[in-house]
Amino acid sequence: MSAQTALLRNVSLGERPKMRLGTYFIQTWGCQMNEEDTEQMGLYLEGIGFKPAANILEAQVILLNTCSVRKKPEDKAFSLLGELVPLRTSKDLILGVCGCMAQARADEIRRRAPHVDFVLGTGDLGLLPGLVQEAAQKRKFQKRVSLPERKGNVVEDVPQRHLGRPAKVKSFVPIQYGCDKFCTFCIVPTTRGRERSRPTADILEEVRVLAEAGTREVTLLGQTVNSYGKNLLEGKVPFSTLLWQLSEIPDLKRIRYTSPYPRDFKADLIETIRDCPKVMEHCHLPIQSGDDEMLKEMHRLYSVDSYLEIIDELRREIPGVGLTTDVIVGFPGETDEQFLNTMRLMERVRFDGAYMFAYSIRPGTPAGDRKDQVPEIIKKNRLAQLIDLQNRITCEINAKMIGATLEVLVEGPSAKDPSVMQGYSREWKMVHFKASPERIGRLAQVRVTDSRVWGLSAELI
Ligand code: SF4
Numbered sequence: 001m002s003a004q005t006a007l008l009r010n011v012s013l014g015e016r017p018k019m020r021l022g023t024y025f026i027q028t029w030g031c032q033m034n035e036e037d038t039e040q041m042g043l044y045l046e047g048i049g050f051k052p053a054a055n056i057l058e059a060q061v062i063l064l065n066t067c068s069v070r071k072k073p074e075d076k077a078f079s080l081l082g083e084l085v086p087l088r089t090s091k092d093l094i095l096g097v098c099g100c101m102a103q104a105r106a107d108e109i110r111r112r113a114p115h116v117d118f119v120l121g122t123g124d125l126g127l128l129p130g131l132v133q134e135a136a137q138k139r140k141f142q143k144r145v146s147l148p149e150r151k152g153n154v155v156e157d158v159p160q161r162h163l164g165r166p167a168k169v170k171s172f173v174p175i176q177y178g179c180d181k182f183c184t185f186c187i188v189p190t191t192r193g194r195e196r197s198r199p200t201a202d203i204l205e206e207v208r209v210l211a212e213a214g215t216r217e218v219t220l221l222g223q224t225v226n227s228y229g230k231n232l233l234e235g236k237v238p239f240s241t242l243l244w245q246l247s248e249i250p251d252l253k254r255i256r257y258t259s260p261y262p263r264d265f266k267a268d269l270i271e272t273i274r275d276c277p278k279v280m281e282h283c284h285l286p287i288q289s290g291d292d293e294m295l296k297e298m299h300r301l302y303s304v305d306s307y308l309e310i311i312d313e314l315r316r317e318i319p320g321v322g323l324t325t326d327v328i329v330g331f332p333g334e335t336d337e338q339f340l341n342t343m344r345l346m347e348r349v350r351f352d353g354a355y356m357f358a359y360s361i362r363p364g365t366p367a368g369d370r371k372d373q374v375p376e377i378i379k380k381n382r383l384a385q386l387i388d389l390q391n392r393i394t395c396e397i398n399a400k401m402i403g404a405t406l407e408v409l410v411e412g413p414s415a416k417d418p419s420v421m422q423g424y425s426r427e428w429k430m431v432h433f434k435a436s437p438e439r440i441g442r443l444a445q446v447r448v449t450d451s452r453v454w455g456l457s458a459e460l461i
Pocket of ligand 1: 180188
């Protein structure tokens with residue numbers, strides 16, 4: 001449960017802070033792409049005079065930016081919608097649902113939450129100001145959920161994304177939207193549409209402006225980010241070329257990207273990670289399963305062997321490269337033996353970390369319709385085994401780093417102790433160390449003094 005929902009539940013109507021007209025609050029679930037959309041929606045609202053609210057209870061405009069990748073964030077969104085019913089005593093409140101759930105389940109939202117003013121799909125963010133203004137004048141449910149698509153050389157109606165963005169040490173920059181891979185468990189191609197790349201010039205300009213404003217590290221976002229550059233009007237631009245072009249921006253120190261797709265991970269990208277000093281030596285390469293049959297059923301377009309070839313090549317060319325992955329257990333039909341193949345793969349690769357999930361049924365996907373769903377108890381059990389294994393491996397890898405010297409980008413104070421700064425190493429290790437706030441936004445050399453499963457403690461050199 002989010003802090004906001006807990007707050008809402010614990011505050012009686014009489015005690016609620018007064019709504020402030022002209023303010024907005026966006027509750028976000030899901031991936032960095034959603035975080036980026038939230039930022040963009042905030043800019044749109046500020047463009048028509050709204051200001052951020054201190055909390056959800058004070059906001060005149062409440063937007064839920066939703067995620068459909070798993071069932072849990074959808075349940076949370078419906079739960080928060082239920083909790084917002086009492087706020088409808090104010091006729092001024094405007095309530096909208098955006099993001100992937102709005103795209104995929106607009107009619108269900110309308111049925112289950114009739115107090116919602118509008119649902120806005122992922123391809124229509126630019127319509128937000130008009131929807132809010134209309135909702136303020138007349139209470140009539142509105143649905144805008146056209147599937148996102150390329151319009152000339154303008155992708156997502158946001159050719160000028162960088163305008164008005166606040167300066168941050170680290171910024172996310174979407175470079176590609178949608179997906180053409182159609183994994184059988186995934187709703188993204190339905191909610192985000194077909195793969196579209198942003199024009200290279202727009203990306204370079206956005207990153208240049210961000211770097212001049214103080215951003216030192218960008219993370220390039222795309223569902224299959226390394227397939228960037230197809231179908232651009234200016235012709236194909238390989239992802240590795242984009243990385244080299246970005247590396248020429250003087251104030252930018254670091255470049256990351258997420259998530260690459262294994263089949264499209266070619267030699268030129270490995271060479272770029274090896275040779276381009278601003279591209280970090282970390283690769284988050286989703287495997288999803290360590291069993292070939294499961295990969296086929298998931299419609300993942302690679303085999304375990306071809307995946308391992310990439311891993312081996314990365315380790316050969318870039319010693320010490322950080323490797324992380326995504327894994328799903330309990331995909332429909334997964335046998336004990338197939339699950340054990342995933343465990344074996346994890347032992348074989350020894351990732352630095354992994355995002356591990358039990359398969360969650362997504363209505364409207366081929367896997368969601370299958371009759372051979374794995375019982376919840378088995379999924380939970382497999383997930384627990386996998387997490388135990390990965391935690392052990394991560395602890396062992398991190399312990400071996402004690403004494404190592406790392407370069408860290410200082411992001412800011414840790415939540416627990418303001419005198420302790422935190423940041424990530426080039427290999428994507430979270431590091432904590434004592435330092436003064438003047439170091440924020442700068443690179444620091446640190447020596448690792450201790451290790452945990454979540455990261456490393458260190459001292460400044
Ligand atoms: S590659 Fe597969 S999992 Fe990733 S967004 Fe595309 S369809 Fe979904």
